[in-house]
Amino acid sequence: MKTFPDNGIVRSVCPFDCPDTCGLHVTITDGKVTAVTGDPEHPVTKGAICNKVRQLPDRVHHPERLLTPMRRVGPKGTLQFEPISWDEAYDEITGKMRSIIDTYGADAILPYSFYGNMGILNAEGMDRRFFHRLGASRLDRTICNAAGSKGYSYTMGGSIGIDPEETVQTKLFLIWGCNLVSTNMHQTMLASEARKNGARIIHIDVHRNRTSAWADDFILIRPGSDGALALGMMHILIRDGYVNEAFVRDYTVGYEQLAEQAAACTPELAAELTGVPAEKIEELAALYGKTTPSFIRIGNGLQHHDNGGMIVRTISCLPALTGQWAEIGGGAMKGNSWYSRINNAALEREDLLPDPSVRTINMNQLGDALTELDPPVKMLFVYNSNPAVVAPEQEKVRKGLSRDDLYTVTHDLFLTDTCKYADLVLPATSHMENLDLYGSYWHLYLQLGKPILPPAGQSKSNFTLFKELALRMGFEPELFDLTEEDMIREALDSKLNPLIEGITFEALMENDWMKAGDGRRYPITDQLPTPSGKIELYSKAMLEAGLPPVPTYTPLAEPETYPFLLTTGPNHSYINSTFGNIPKLRKLEKGPVLHMHAEDASRLGLADGERVLVRNDRGEAKLTLKLGEDVLPGVLVTQGLWWDDEERGMSPVNALTPQRLADMGGGATFFSNRVEVVKLETI
Ligand SMILES: Nc1nc2c(c(=O)[nH]1)N[C@H]1C(S)=C(S)[C@@H](COP(=O)(O)OP(=O)(O)OC[C@H]3O[C@@H](n4cnc5c(=O)[nH]c(N)nc54)[C@H](O)[C@@H]3O)O[C@H]1N2
Ligand SMILES: Nc1nc2c(c(=O)[nH]1)N[C@H]1C(S)=C(S)[C@@H](COP(=O)(O)OP(=O)(O)OC[C@H]3O[C@@H](n4cnc5c(=O)[nH]c(N)nc54)[C@H](O)[C@@H]3O)O[C@H]1N2
Ligand code: SF4
Numbered sequence: 001m002k003t004f005p006d007n008g009i010v011r012s013v014c015p016f017d018c019p020d021t022c023g024l025h026v027t028i029t030d031g032k033v034t035a036v037t038g039d040p041e042h043p044v045t046k047g048a049i050c051n052k053v054r055q056l057p058d059r060v061h062h063p064e065r066l067l068t069p070m071r072r073v074g075p076k077g078t079l080q081f082e083p084i085s086w087d088e089a090y091d092e093i094t095g096k097m098r099s100i101i102d103t104y105g106a107d108a109i110l111p112y113s114f115y116g117n118m119g120i121l122n123a124e125g126m127d128r129r130f131f132h133r134l135g136a137s138r139l140d141r142t143i144c145n146a147a148g149s150k151g152y153s154y155t156m157g158g159s160i161g162i163d164p165e166e167t168v169q170t171k172l173f174l175i176w177g178c179n180l181v182s183t184n185m186h187q188t189m190l191a192s193e194a195r196k197n198g199a200r201i202i203h204i205d206v207h208r209n210r211t212s213a214w215a216d217d218f219i220l221i222r223p224g225s226d227g228a229l230a231l232g233m234m235h236i237l238i239r240d241g242y243v244n245e246a247f248v249r250d251y252t253v254g255y256e257q258l259a260e261q262a263a264a265c266t267p268e269l270a271a272e273l274t275g276v277p278a279e280k281i282e283e284l285a286a287l288y289g290k291t292t293p294s295f296i297r298i299g300n301g302l303q304h305h306d307n308g309g310m311i312v313r314t315i316s317c318l319p320a321l322t323g324q325w326a327e328i329g330g331g332a333m334k335g336n337s338w339y340s341r342i343n344n345a346a347l348e349r350e351d352l353l354p355d356p357s358v359r360t361i362n363m364n365q366l367g368d369a370l371t372e373l374d375p376p377v378k379m380l381f382v383y384n385s386n387p388a389v390v391a392p393e394q395e396k397v398r399k400g401l402s403r404d405d406l407y408t409v410t411h412d413l414f415l416t417d418t419c420k421y422a423d424l425v426l427p428a429t430s431h432m433e434n435l436d437l438y439g440s441y442w443h444l445y446l447q448l449g450k451p452i453l454p455p456a457g458q459s460k461s462n463f464t465l466f467k468e469l470a471l472r473m474g475f476e477p478e479l480f481d482l483t484e485e486d487m488i489r490e491a492l493d494s495k496l497n498p499l500i501e502g503i504t505f506e507a508l509m510e511n512d513w514m515k516a517g518d519g520r521r522y523p524i525t526d527q528l529p530t531p532s533g534k535i536e537l538y539s540k541a542m543l544e545a546g547l548p549p550v551p552t553y554t555p556l557a558e559p560e561t562y563p564f565l566l567t568t569g570p571n572h573s574y575i576n577s578t579f580g581n582i583p584k585l586r587k588l589e590k591g592p593v594l595h596m597h598a599e600d601a602s603r604l605g606l607a608d609g610e611r612v613l614v615r616n617d618r619g620e621a622k623l624t625l626k627l628g629e630d631v632l633p634g635v636l637v638t639q640g641l642w643w644d645d646e647e648r649g650m651s652p653v654n655a656l657t658p659q660r661l662a663d664m665g666g667g668a669t670f671f672s673n674r675v676e677v678v679k680l681e682t683i
């Protein structure tokens with residue numbers, strides 16, 4: 001039997017959906033986690049961690065952790081459950097699956113998952129293999145970064161940016177649509193180090209937030225208009241001779257077409273579209289033109305818009321114009337998952353699909369999928385995600401989840417708002433109870449997380465759950481009766497990615513982390529996986545996909561029937577909806593607020609601190625006003641994905657957000673909402 005330390009400090013990895021993927025030190029006292037701190041030896045995160053994860057003892061040993069499977073015994077949504085055994089739970093699930101497959105076909109079953117746990121085995125391992133073998137409907141996992149990653153890939157060929165460790169040498173940082181201080185704190189640490197050597201940090205955002213306060217300069221911009229700012233900058237760079245002609249000639253395609261497009265976007269036009277004064281655009285472009293090395297950190301904020309793919313595509317062309325990719329510490333990054341990518345094909349076994357043309361459902365359209373799809377979804381299996389809170393057009397999602405003829409299984413550590421609608425709730429282990437492999441979408445290290453606690457109660461990892469379900473469905477033992485170690489070995493097969501050559505299970509057991517590419521600098525300019533092998537300022541692939549082949553400004557989609565444009569990003573103290581049930585963190589966040597420009601408020605007769613109703617055709621949310629000049633007039637910002645709170649009235653921001661898809665990758669449009677705001681007492 002596995003024995004766990006009763007006392008001592010052990011290593012772990014942070015499993016949450018955050019770019020930093022920190023090395024952790026976990027203090028265990030009498031078999032309980034009593035402290036979580038940073039691992040000072042970690043090469044990038046160097047002993048620092050965020051305040052959220054310092055509260056992990058409260059999450060892992062939370063009094064409300066789910067400890068047994070439970071079956072619904074009252075109407076959906078009423079939280080009436082009775083504990084059952086795993087045997088009963090498995091019998092019920094396999095019985096339901098078999099009868100649904102017999103009556104409706106396997107595509108009436110839909111898995112719904114995201115990265116509540118980023119461990120590769122638990123997020124995209126045994127689960128994917130199980131649902132492929134079952135022949136279930138496929139889920140297009142587009143809720144986070146799909147549009148931007150696609151847009152960036154059209155230029156660069158994949159999620160390939162510079163190694164963040166290089167950015168200590170950077171002289172100019174553009175933090176663009178990224179709330180770095182809250183969402184990627186170790187990039188902040190590296191930039192602060194660079195600042196000691198004279199670097200300047202500029203934040204470009206629709207909201208003056210923690211990151212703006214930390215940066216040296218702040219540019220407040222209209223939501224969804226950043227493509228025009230980037231084109232305006234290109235206009236100036238070309239006009240004023242800042243283009244690195246040798247770099248452009250050797251490493252890019254399509255410069256002439258891009259230059260033609262940029263010529264049309266004068267600083268005056270860019271100013272009109274973005275709300276950024278033309279002088280400020282001139283100043284920014286000149287600074288960008290003059291400073292080497294410069295680095296653009298492209299956030300997820302930009303790409304949660306209707307035109308998000310094109311915005312990221314446009315910004316990603318900027319570093320090529322001034323030849324930044326050739327400089328250490330120069331270039332851009334949207335995400336870096338390309339470097340440490342594992343052999344997903346071997347792990348997920350898409351080839352097991354009985355019918356490869358089985359339907360695919362975009363996770364951003366879960367509301368429609370559960371209420372309108374024909375033939376209907378009859379079974380929903382949710383894990384690593386909380387769609388009742390995080391998915392757009394929440395009323396539709398919850399209407400779907402409330403259907404009596406839908407059988408819903410949820411697997412989580414807690415009774416989330418989604419579990420309220422479940423027929424069967426299954427208890428999940430925390431990452432401290434699992435062996436798993438972790439990549440990062442920011443730094444370049446693969447890390448092994450070892451189990452340091454026994455499973456809480458009867459909880460099971462996603463890996464164990466789907467393995468046991470597969471065996472009970474009678475699936476091939478050679479494909480499913482595997483250990484975590486077996487699957488990690490499959491994942492580390494470097495056939496498809498030579499950069500992970502030499503990173504083996506044994507080596508990771510010994511070293512805990514290893515860097516993709518063996519620490520050598522990857523020559524971005526020489527080996528790009530674009531169709532031309534070069535940086536594509538003009539993209540034939542985009543033309544073929546029905547998109548403008550050169551960077552182009554496109555406006556947001558919703559007609560201006562409602563007066564305000566609302567963006568609804570994550571907050572500082574939670575990770576999406578995770579941590580929303582940790583009292584200390586909830587208290588720090590106080591409550592969901594709505595940032596509004598003071599001029600708008602005085603026009604509407606609204607006061608600071610007042611509770612207001614925000615609404616549109618999709619739904620409504622109650623929020624507390626915070627007035628000032630932190631947003632432009634006509635713009636609203638709220639942060640955080642909050643759990644239902646009956647006492648204070650629910651404030652589900654996703655009641656307002658659309659299921660409409662972005663311009664690329666089937667991405668989400670959480671930030672492109674038109675709304676109106678009314679006093680609560682006047683309703
Ligand atoms: N503390 C914390 N950290 C997190 C998370 C969390 O919930 N909390 N979530 C994790 C996840 S899953 C993700 S995807 C990342 C997301 O982290 P980021 O990449 O930072 O993305 P967001 O916070 O969604 O948005 C970034 C910024 O974009 C701004 N923004 C919105 N629209 C526009 C626009 O049109 N133009 C410009 N210039 N700015 C705009 C927002 O005001 C926000 O400040 O963070 C991860 N880390
Ligand atoms: N309005 C608006 N909506 C948004 C966003 C936004 O900015 N604005 N951001 C979007 C983005 S970028 C993202 S990534 C999504 C995130 O959406 P989700 O992926 O749903 O993220 P969480 O809300 O953190 O929910 C993760 C759930 O997984 C559970 N979990 C953790 N570990 C395990 C495990 O090992 N096994 C199982 N079975 N469960 C586990 C957690 O307890 C938690 O309930 O939200 C999106 N929704
Ligand atoms: S949430 Fe992010 S910053 Fe916090 S410990 Fe985890 S990886 Fe590090």
Ligand SMILES: [Mo]
Nearest residue numbers: 017143144145
């Ligand atoms: Mo995300």
